[in-house]
Amino acid sequence: MIPAMRSLKLEERDRATSIFNDIIMRFEHSQTPEAECGYKPITLIALMEKEVSEKDEFLRLFFSFIGQNPSTEGGEWETDVEHMLSRLASFDSWTTEEIDALRESLAAFAKYLVDNSLLPRRSPELMQDARPLLCSVKAFAAHTPQPTPAPLSPSILSDAAISTPQRVSILRRDCLARDRHRCVITRKFDAEEAGTRWKREKHNMKDDDGQLFSERDTFAFVEVAHIIPHFMPLSNEGGERKLASGHTIASTDAWLTMFQVESKQVAHRILNMFNPTAVNLINGPNIDRPRNALTPTHGLHRQFGEFDIAFEPIGPEPHTYKIDHVDPDDFVSVEKLLITVTLYLTPDRTIDPPSPELLEIHRAIGRILHVSAVGDYIEGFLRDMEEMEGGGVIPNGSSRLDDFVRFRLTVTGWLEGRSPAL
Template identity: 35%
Template sequence: MPAEPLYRYQSSLEGILDFLTRPPLSVVQYQAAARKFAELIDHFDQGTNQKPRDKRYDRVTLVRLTYEYARTEESKGNFLRAFFESAGTPVDDNLNAHPIDLSNPNTEAALRDSIHNFADYLFENFFLPLKASARKTPQPSPASHSAVLSILQEPHTFLGTPDRVAALRGACLIRDHHRCVITRLFDCEEAEKRINSSRLQGIVALDDEGNPFTPGNKYDLLQVAHILPHSLTQLSANNDLNNSKAAALAILNMFDHGAAHLIEGTDIDRPGNAITVTIFMRQWFGNFKVFFEPVEQQAHTYRIDTFSPMILGDVLPVTRTLYLTESRTIDPPSPRLLAIHKAIAHILHLSAAGAYIDKILRDLEDQSVREDGSSELDLLVKLKLQLQGWPAGQAAEGRS
């Protein structure tokens, strides 16, 4: 494969990321692309090939892990096609016909830049806005039981976001037995309501398992946490997805081909994309620092673990079997979406992109621009516009 085409990195992957309208790679194409990708990553995944700017996060590791955590061969094929086509090299049966001369400094530099630019595209259009927006799930009061049943039977009954999320919170509380799926603490508001009601009736207040509340029980305020953030598919004022969010959904299909359909439109506010947690755990889960690992041969059972054992070591790891409603009218948390969440969590942690995003978010909250340039002004501007729901391209236009 001649090195020349790899010099032409495309700053926009529009069209390249349109996986659903294109046939998957053939077996020959997939195998050739996988071998070539492994050759490049093995070469550049060495400390001697790191540039000073890589101290922000490990770009090669982010690219490698995004490929490795793709859930199916078709998803991996989507990634390989985007990776090579972004560098101006289409994936065809002749991809491995010409070796790459990595001993040539110009070729090596061009390939390194191509990998780094692809990593930056994934970082800026997926990982950064995803992690930033995951902390912003709205928390209206849970809808009444009748309203929950109504929206489950007729998903479009509530068209407004607050009503949908209120119904979602109510549905998750019912499904999860009013307990945090991680700590198993009971919702304090629901407990108080049941205790007061039972006192008036002269009966004993019971939890969802039929056990009486006792003074020794522990409670907490519970909220709903989206597995993939609510704002990922939030429409603009023109009732459409902006380019930035459309790109994020396309990148999502590189993790699990077709997974974007699970959260299209109002489906992102369905119970399959949410869990009930304490406020404290919602922060850690939303920051992709707590993740769910499925236990083999045990349906809806997970080993819940963390990348912050010094802080959460008294709670995690723990194995939990998620509650299911007897009638199965409320969907359980989607194993596919939990797997994607876990993959994102590992990529962010192992590439150090998560820590870098935390720094960017601190700068955004502080509204600080450091004199030494370490505040990444360009990313701050772009992220602020993304969180406001504007097309990210407007950020670039505003700086030109």
């Protein structure tokens, strides 16, 4: 079981930080080559520690994982931080075998982070195909569904009665109204809404600020994009897991339930390390609320959803951001970036603005995915899983059956009423 998270004592924090930095410095330059494991494991660990706000929790998780007892089945979590730190304080004088074991533990911890916080989770309600799509956090976030904006007030129906497509339809309507039917980055007006107004008003059509459009104005199709996508496992209030086929796995199925619940707990815990209020902001139906969404054009939606674009807060004015590529040397862009924008607010604040906290998590994830090469690794991993899903052999001829089973259990959910083609 995963140990409960508690704040470190001041002396523990200082010592843990020092030992952590020493370990990173010792192993990062000699980490497993990217070509071998697909990403930079030590760089990933270092970036996670740098980007999270709850560093005590991350350090405790790190040292607890490294302190697992490999001789025990499943590994027992070491919970005595002082004992773990005492063991690791002298790692520079360890034998070659002990150093290699520590290096393997670091690689295992990096994979643990990838499996539990960066690989995607899909909501069954968003499955738009009979066969589950295997897509990464990046790819899934780039494709928030775009249903017609809902005409109904969300107060008419309870959250429990609103399916995810209905919530996203309401979300699109509210975000377009809040953002004045404009892309939050380019300020281009939504072409669909412009067409509707043209049919009604012709040359007298105006924007949301009451200004007449001119012949020089250009339009674009504006979409709604989730800041944090639907990549976490969802459970209903009864503690049962609903899968893509509509089947339900009762909580009495102890092995599978424990496997899925623990994965969800770890994902929540790691998300909490970025911001302790984050889970509540996007838990359940909250993920489809305006504070977790904004309105880009189609091309920018894809780049934002792939964590290639980040919003960085600047200056004293609220909701003002510098918008740029996560990789400043990125040559490919659908729009010229490195711009500063102040997001629109509704006059009476009846519709929440995009959450600064969630935008910061999005920025941090983008940096982690890019600098550690985990983003590219996930894309390759999921291409392999898709090959296996279709019954094919992955390009290098190997069989990643263990990865496939774990992925299907924790990500898309198994038991769809048919066996996958293996």
